[in-house]
Amino acid sequence: xxxxxxxxxxxxxxxxxxxxxxxxxxxxxxxxxxxxxxxxxxxxxxxxxxxxxxxxxxxxxxxxxxxxxxxxxxxxxxxxxxxxxxxxxxxxxxxxxxxxxxxxxxxxxxxxxxx
Amino acid sequence: xxxxxxxxxxxxxxxxxxxxxxxxxxxxxxxxxxxxxxxxxxxxxxxxxxxxxxxxxxxxxxxxxxxxxxxxxxxxxxxxxxxxxxxxxxxxxxxxxxxxxxxxxxxxxxxxxxxxxxxxxxxxxxxxxxxxxxxxxxxxxxxxxxxxxxxxxxxxxxxxxxxxxxxxxxxxxxxxxxxxxxxxxxxxxxxxxxxxxxxxxxxxxxxxxxxxxxxx
Numbered sequence: 622x623x624x625x626x627x628x629x630x631x632x633x634x635x636x637x638x639x640x641x642x643x644x645x646x647x648x649x650x651x652x653x654x655x656x657x658x659x660x661x662x663x664x665x666x667x668x669x670x671x672x673x674x675x676x677x678x679x680x681x682x683x684x685x686x687x688x689x690x691x692x693x694x695x696x697x698x699x700x701x702x703x704x705x706x707x708x709x710x711x712x713x714x715x716x717x718x719x720x721x722x723x724x725x726x727x728x729x730x731x732x733x734x735x736x
Numbered sequence: 737x738x739x740x741x742x743x744x745x746x747x748x749x750x751x752x753x754x755x756x757x758x759x760x761x762x763x764x765x766x767x768x769x770x771x772x773x774x775x776x777x778x779x780x781x782x783x784x785x786x787x788x789x790x791x792x793x794x795x796x797x798x799x800x801x802x803x804x805x806x807x808x809x810x811x812x813x814x815x816x817x818x819x820x821x822x823x824x825x826x827x828x829x830x831x832x833x834x835x836x837x838x839x840x841x842x843x844x845x846x847x848x849x850x851x852x853x854x855x856x857x858x859x860x861x862x863x864x865x866x867x868x869x870x871x872x873x874x875x876x877x878x879x880x881x882x883x884x885x886x887x888x889x890x891x892x893x894x895x896x897x898x899x900x901x902x903x904x905x906x907x908x909x910x911x912x913x914x915x916x917x918x919x920x921x922x923x924x925x926x927x928x929x930x931x932x933x934x935x936x937x938x939x940x941x942x943x944x945x946x947x948x949x950x951x952x
Contacts, residue, residue: 713950720790720898724798727764727784728805 624671631670639663669693737763738795739816743770745929749818750779756822762802763816764795792881793895793902793947803890811890815881817929824922828884831920838889838915841875841907842882842922850924866945867904872911875919879903882922889915901947908948 624632642659645651651659669676677689686692739746746763753761761781765773767789776783784798796813803811812828814820820842828840844850845860852860860879867878881903885893892913897905910917 716898717896719788720794720797723767723786723788723790723794724801727786727798728802731782731784731802 628670628673632667635663635667635670737761737814737816738766738792738799739763739768739772739776740766740789740792740795741768741770741772742816743768743772743775745818746772746776746816747779749816750776750781752822754780756825758812758822758825762799764798766790766792766795791898791900793897793899793905796902796906797895797898800890800893800895803885807887808890809887811885813881813883813885819924819926820882821923821925824882824920825884827922828882828920831918832884832886835918836916837918838886839893839906839910839917840884841877841880841917841919842884843875843877843880843919844922844924845876846919846921847923851926852924853926856926862945863904866948867907870904871907873907873917875907875917877919878907880922897947899947900944901950904944904948 639660642651642656642663646653646656674689677693680696681687681689681692684692684695686695737749742749750761750763763772763776763781763783765776765783765785767786773783773785784802786794786798799811799813802808810829812825824842828842831837832840844852860877863879864875864877868874871878879900883906889910892915893906893909895902895905895909907917
């Protein structure tokens with residue numbers, strides 16, 4: 622099997638990301654679920670880099686899309702939308718936590734001033 | 737009152753409320769960069785300060801939390817920019833007591849003599865359309881900041897919106913909690929100062945609408 626330069630680069634990036642995720646999990650910076658999702662994507666991108674035609678053609682057939690390039694682009698858009706949604710949820714959650722913290726600090730400060 | 741950089745108005749607003757006989761005035765300084773905190777305190781209000789600015793809704797959330805903690809019987813919410821008239825509180829209270837309501841919203845649009853600028857009328861109409869689409873009752877002023885809540889409403893309405901969409905969210909949640917809601921005409925005055933506050937452009941209005949949809 623002859624791997625071209627772009628395939629080797631993708632594989633190296635995926636390995637680097639997998640390494641970072643495992644390290645972050647071991648230092649308790651991320652949870653098991655996040656590690657599994659990260660590893661899933663690293664493996665998926667590695668496989669896509671090694672077998673680009675086979676995987677994209679099968680994906681196109683599975684989704685009923687005529688061309689494998691369109692299938693890859695479609696997959697990319699879906700992935701990007703999903704990541705955006707996750708980010709939006711995270712920001713919303715953080716926003717609520719900050720608001721809640723703000724309220725608690727304000728009320729605690731008032732109670733301390735009164736006591 | 738939730739206040740952000742209202743140093744030039746806050747003392748006067750508090751003084752007017754005190755002259756109407758309101759003793760327990762609570763101001764949440766939502767991370768102001770001016771002397772709102774000091775001036776409100778000097779004017780005799782109980783003042784809380786948010787370390788950072790989170791939005792008008794965040795200020796109301798803090799007031800509601802304090803109200804629940806201290807088991808307040810009533811809570812009047814109003815804008816800190818001097819837009820509302822303290823003497824209207826009595827009408828809201830009368831309406832609440834006579835009709836056994838849990839939440840009374842002061843409506844600017846039920847009083848014909850109010851001179852509401854066109855741009856405000858436009859944004860409020862959009863706000864009404866959006867909010868009423870999700871509410872059972874058809875409110876004439878869903879974005880009014882002048883509201884009277886009783887003990888039941890204080891205990892049951894738990895807001896999530898940190899921005900101006902808290903106005904719509906409060907009505908939506910009150911209906912969900914089966915609280916009795918009513919409206920009462922109020923007077924408002926729009927000055928150059930009050931026009932520079934609140935939702936001043938289309939993007940801000942769009943953001944508020946989006947925040948409300950997020951909370952549904």
